[in-house]
Amino acid sequence: MTSPDALLELFTDAADAVRRAVAAIDPTELRARTPRAGQYALDLAADAEACRVLERAGVRIVSEESGVHEHAGASITVVLDPVDGSTNCSRRIPYWATSICALDADGALAGLVVNQVSGVAVTAVRGKGAFRDGVPFRASSAETIEQSMIYLTDAPARWLPWKQFRSLGSAALGLCEVASGSLDGMLDGGGFHAPWDYLAGYLACIEAGAVVRDAQGRDLVTSDLDARRQLIAAGTADLADALAGGLA
Secondary structure, eight states, rough: OOHHHHHHHHHHHHHHHHHHHTSSGGGGGTTBSSSSSBHHHHHHHHHHHHHHHGGTOOEEEEETTTTTEEOOTTTOOOEEEEEEEEHHTTTTTTTTTEEEEEEETTEEEEEEEEEEETTTTTEEETTTEETTTTTEEEOOOOSGGOOOOEEESSOOOSOOSSEEEOOOOHHHHHHHHHHHEEEEEEEEOOSOHHHHHHHHHHHHHHHOOOOEETTOOOOSOOOOTOBHHHHHSSSSSSHHHHHGGGGG
16 A cells, blocks of 8 residues: 555545544543643544554554654654644644655655644645645745745744744644645744654655755755754745744
8 A cells, every 4th residue: 555545545545534533532621631741641642543543554653643654674764743733633723634744765755744633635646746635736936035924833032024824733734735835934933843743744845845844954854753853844944934033
């Protein structure tokens, strides 16, 4: 099961399993924590169900919640964040996602980000474009800060004169907003995002014509558990260059 279409079907099944797992949790228990810093019990419940689905495909899995699941001879690595925006989910704020991306020897191959509250799904396949619920989209053409709405993942070192900004608690969904042109750019005030946070959204951006960079110029396509990146994303290279000024 290594074709992009088959992988996206698999990812949809895994996202459906996550939604059911979270829905089955008593609302009064959503804020329950595990001993691991930053982890909710809901993360583990969602991860167990997503991995159960993904494992049937014989892929290597790299999950935020359960680490690396090796599979001998696997040519595909699937990078998984079952609940991106866990705090939103725990507090019943309707903005959290499941983010899944497949990597092969050539890089990011296929990705899915599902807003688990609205049900809106963004998919992307290398060389084939990016889609929201099956409809293709393109990134914004905004080139200047002053004309742009920006997604912030943390307070930047320097505030720039953007038209407006949003900070909504899910990097995966934020990248999809940039990919679709709903927002013009994204600026990461800290260097703390892991591959599972951004890879599927990264692929959607690239396929939609947007620019995504690490502020320190490091490779974004990695399945290293310890990798952390500081993201700059924009519909145009000029806007990405301008956003970098917020990190000075």
